[in-house]
Amino acid sequence: MSGPLIIPIFIPHEGCPHRCLFCNQRQISGTGGPPVNAAAVQAEILRWLARTNAASRPTQIAFYGGSFTALPRSRQEELLTAAAPFLQSGQVRSLRLSTRPDCMDAEQAAFLKAYHVATVELGAQSMNDKVLAIARRGHVAADTERAVAALRQAGLEVGIQLLLGLPGDSTSSLRQTLAQVLALRPDFVRLYPLLVLRGSGLADLHENHSYRPLSLGKAVVLAAFMKERLEQAGIRVVRIGLQAGTELEAALLAGPWHPAFGELISSRLMLRQTRKLLAQAAAGHVALRINPRDQSVFRGLKSFNINRLKQLGLWRRISLQTSPEQPRGTIAIA
Numbered sequence: 001m002s003g004p005l006i007i008p009i010f011i012p013h014e015g016c017p018h019r020c021l022f023c024n025q026r027q028i029s030g031t032g033g034p035p036v037n038a039a040a041v042q043a044e045i046l047r048w049l050a051r052t053n054a055a056s057r058p059t060q061i062a063f064y065g066g067s068f069t070a071l072p073r074s075r076q077e078e079l080l081t082a083a084a085p086f087l088q089s090g091q092v093r094s095l096r097l098s099t100r101p102d103c104m105d106a107e108q109a110a111f112l113k114a115y116h117v118a119t120v121e122l123g124a125q126s127m128n129d130k131v132l133a134i135a136r137r138g139h140v141a142a143d144t145e146r147a148v149a150a151l152r153q154a155g156l157e158v159g160i161q162l163l164l165g166l167p168g169d170s171t172s173s174l175r176q177t178l179a180q181v182l183a184l185r186p187d188f189v190r191l192y193p194l195l196v197l198r199g200s201g202l203a204d205l206h207e208n209h210s211y212r213p214l215s216l217g218k219a220v221v222l223a224a225f226m227k228e229r230l231e232q233a234g235i236r237v238v239r240i241g242l243q244a245g246t247e248l249e250a251a252l253l254a255g256p257w258h259p260a261f262g263e264l265i266s267s268r269l270m271l272r273q274t275r276k277l278l279a280q281a282a283a284g285h286v287a288l289r290i291n292p293r294d295q296s297v298f299r300g301l302k303s304f305n306i307n308r309l310k311q312l313g314l315w316r317r318i319s320l321q322t323s324p325e326q327p328r329g330t331i332a333i334a
């Protein structure tokens, strides 16, 4: 069965009180024109709903790319009201949006709830105040804590967006961020490795050698570590990394971007699971079971995992079985 359909409506940089160090939102979202009006929102929703399989999937409309709750209330109402007919007709189940943690309180959360917003993603980025200051975020970790509490109180689903590789961040501050996010228990987390985009403040730092982005390998290691810990705590990790697009590729100056970044993470975690299972099993031959749809992830990009297992002398111990019963992303001893 297909997953939920999310209809993205981009409101690039709308509501943002300033520009964060790394942001070049217009390039990421590929929208450079004037702000969308209600008619354009509805036209975009209709275009998505016309897709052949839209009716069979639970559908959400998502306002992404700006700071929704920092917008004047009249603009929030304009956008939310544009989506209302689709909620009333039952074609769309609920709304979601992304915003800044310092633009959320109990009253704002209740307002969103009244307009059928079900999910809010908070651009927390880090829970370390020094890192947030360097990134010119204009908020502190306590704002994220308050925002999560307000959203919870209103009964909304809460997502937290985190960036990996921020200037000033380190393995220990990232671990601190992870611990605080685990304590907040959001419904899901979205991880992005930081990219240097043309026109951003980070691009200047990169040009004068004051900022060095994560290598792809390091970004994979960090993202895999975060994903594993979050999932062990029962927190979903949704899409990792930015979606490919010609606008992003045109804006990308440096950084750990890969079109299949999420798959690289899953492959690394599969390799870790495999090694753990082999270490736990008695010496000798081990039959491992995976979901048939995970075969390429198990192998890894350009058979990286198989080659690594061969190098370690472990591959000859393994026989691989597939079963659709095996949950995706997991391995078991058959």
Ligand code: SF4
Pocket (backbone or CB within 6 Å): 012, 013, 016, 018, 019, 020, 023, 024, 025, 065, 066, 067, 100, 123
């Ligand atoms: S809040 Fe988000 S959209 Fe606004 S400037 Fe910062 S990163 Fe960009």
